[in-house]
Amino acid sequence: MSKAKSYAALSATTPLAPFSFERRALRADDVNIDILYCGVCHSDIHVAESDWGPSNYPIVPGHEIVGKVTEVGSKVSKYKVGDIVGVGCMVDSCQHCSHCAADLEQYCDNGFVGTYGFNDLIDGTLTYGGYSDHIVVREKFVLSIPETLALSKAAPLLCAGITTYSPLRHHGVKAGDKVGVLGMGGLGHMGVKFAKAFGAEVTIFTRSQSKIAEAKKQGADHVIVSTDEAQMQAAAMTFDYLLDTIPVQHDLNPYLNCLKVDGTHILVGLIEPMEPAVHAANLVMKRRILTGSLIGGIAETQEMLDFCAQHSIECDAEMIDIQDINHAYQRMKKGDVKYRFIIDMKSLKN
Ligand code: NDP
Ligand code: ZN
Secondary structure, eight states: OEEEEEEEEESSSSSEEEEEEEEOOOOTEEEHHHHHHEEEOOHHHHHTTTTTSSOSSBOOOOOOOEEEEEOOOOOOSSTTTEEEEEEEEEEESSSOOOOHHHOGGGOOOOEEEEESSOOOOOOOOOOOSBEEEEEEEGGGGGGGTTTTOOHHHHHHHHHHHHHHHHHHHHTTTTOOEEEEEEEOSSSHHHHHHHHHHTTOHHHHESGGGGGGHHHHHHHEEEETTTTTTHHHHHTOOEEEEEOOOOOOOOOHHHHTTTTEEEEEEEEOOOOSSSOOOOOOOHTTTTTTTEEEOOOOHHHHHHHHHHHHHHHTTOOEEEEEEEHHHHHHHHHHOOOOOOOOEEEEEEEEOO
């Protein structure tokens, strides 16, 4: 066992605060990682505040982890001390169901083990995430960070990156497709970069006037201000795909209306319950598809990291100290983030 320093939420209504706990002793197939950077995902806020039902407190959030290997178990073959590695949203799964066999651990029939707020499959202890100084993770769920990626900006790829890469790949987005990205936050801005890299013509839908100029810098071809009804009407029937990263309840109908016949609306934001209702006619009359997508498997996450290295794709980030985390949460709730907060874990020593 090793003592870990972290920041945790002790309840849905208390701000994150310093918290100490024990990490498990290294198992034969475990890797011990000193955490250098951790991205701040909107899911961290959802779970810290029990937006998706009561969470298992204490919650140490953080599933966009980059760090350095400090120790490896006796059966670890892929990593050695000193390697720069990443950990995303999952730290284990059953490894024997059909989905695990197909490298789709996120859809494990027996439920994957999330990086925080879940129970370890072997000893049942609660998992604690990346807002901490180190983490112990099964080798199979550790990613290799390519050398050419800027270390300080790679962390958000582990969730924001894979969550947008995976559905765009799965649906076969290609040159000439018209893709709209809804919400210009952590996930949204990565969605723009991937859709562009796959050759699509990309439009950002944002409420924030202040993001329009930057949206173009991100590589977007067009921007639609989603609160402007005339702009939304003008976009009717023009998109092949919409990637929806909005983290709160919103009316899908005006967006569905923007899809062509056979167009696909992909939800990655988890909005429960989904209100107001989707009008069946918006799907039926144009054979449109409404679907969702959950992160990505471990092999695909490695593929995405390697793709980012090859294509010089990186996250646009604002570095913060862990002591600023509650303020960062407030800013994210207002959509005021450009475009991912990354915690410099050195600050945990302050
Ligand atoms: P961010 O907070 O970084 O970005 C969300 C963006 O959505 C904002 O920047 C804003 O963009 C827009 N937005 C925010 N509030 C509203 C609102 N009230 N109405 C319309 N638009 C709004 O969040 P993330 O990108 O980190 O996460 C997005 C969602 O994806 C979250 O719900 C998260 O839990 C979920 N998620 C899902 C995963 C999956 O596997 N499916 C994995 C990871 C996250 P703008 O200012 O441009 O309007
Ligand atoms: Zn996330």
